[in-house]
Amino acid sequence: MLSYRLKSLIKFVEKEDKIIDIGCDHALLDIDLVKNNYVNNMIVSDIHKLALESGEKNIKAANLTKKIDARLGAGLEVLSESDDINTIIISGMGTNTIIEILNNDYLEKINKLIIQSNNNHAELRTHVIKLGFYITDEEYFVDANKNYINIVFKRGHKKYHKDDLHYGPFLKNDPKYLEFELNNCLKIKKLIPNNKLKYQLKLDLEIKRLRKYLERSR
Ligand SMILES: C[S@@+](CC[C@H](N)C(=O)[O-])C[C@H]1O[C@@H](n2cnc3c(N)ncnc32)[C@H](O)[C@@H]1O
Numbered sequence: 001m002l003s004y005r006l007k008s009l010i011k012f013v014e015k016e017d018k019i020i021d022i023g024c025d026h027a028l029l030d031i032d033l034v035k036n037n038y039v040n041n042m043i044v045s046d047i048h049k050l051a052l053e054s055g056e057k058n059i060k061a062a063n064l065t066k067k068i069d070a071r072l073g074a075g076l077e078v079l080s081e082s083d084d085i086n087t088i089i090i091s092g093m094g095t096n097t098i099i100e101i102l103n104n105d106y107l108e109k110i111n112k113l114i115i116q117s118n119n120n121h122a123e124l125r126t127h128v129i130k131l132g133f134y135i136t137d138e139e140y141f142v143d144a145n146k147n148y149i150n151i152v153f154k155r156g157h158k159k160y161h162k163d164d165l166h167y168g169p170f171l172k173n174d175p176k177y178l179e180f181e182l183n184n185c186l187k188i189k190k191l192i193p194n195n196k197l198k199y200q201l202k203l204d205l206e207i208k209r210l211r212k213y214l215e216r217s218r
Helices: 004-010 029-034 049-061 097-100 103-110 119-129 162-168 175-191 195-218
Strands: 020-021 042-046 068-072 085-094 111-117 132-143 148-155
Touching: 004 029, 004 085, 004 111, 004 132, 004 148, 020 029, 029 042, 029 049, 029 068, 042 049, 049 068, 085 097, 097 111, 097 119, 111 119, 119 132, 119 148, 119 162, 132 175, 162 175, 162 195, 175 195
Parallel strands: 020 042, 020 085, 042 068, 085 111
Antiparallel strands: 111 148, 132 148
């Protein structure tokens, strides 16, 4: 059964998306996408042979080898000019790896990114926007006691305030997300020694900002 975390990505997929799922591992998301006709076919890839093999095994068991093309390799390197891909899904990786993957000439042909990064979402937004994308959707949720954020980017330009990049243009209006961040800050505040004044002040400012957005979001 598909986890809530992976299922959460499905709603961002549109019929016209021609997808590569980079770092597919087990390929469970991809099998669900094709089996349930969200897309007709797709490419999946993984840099690790064993991970790809587990995906291939599941694809074969689902009888989808003709519709899901599994390729071994790093990021967008597995694609060539003849591949007709316009959408990238990346989930379960950190922002640094994601940025590395996007640093590829094939990105010119991509007009949509569906990303579930494990960390550094502000850095991810800032970087991807510089690559010529804007944010069309965001989601914060908890699955199996872990916090996740999905961000969808499409080709185009939009001006963002620094708080949009920091909290997310959609998430800065989401009370659940703001409460999660605020609680984190309050926990950290308790742990900081009193003599770390600069850090205390920075954190106080962050708490004030989060409370402001939280008040507005309710
Ligand atoms: C934690 S798993 C996530 C699997 C799946 N996407 C998910 O969300 O459940 C990350 C996968 O990404 C693969 N990976 C890491 N860096 C990669 C890269 N540069 N190119 C392709 N795959 C990569 C790893 O081998 C691993 O199988």
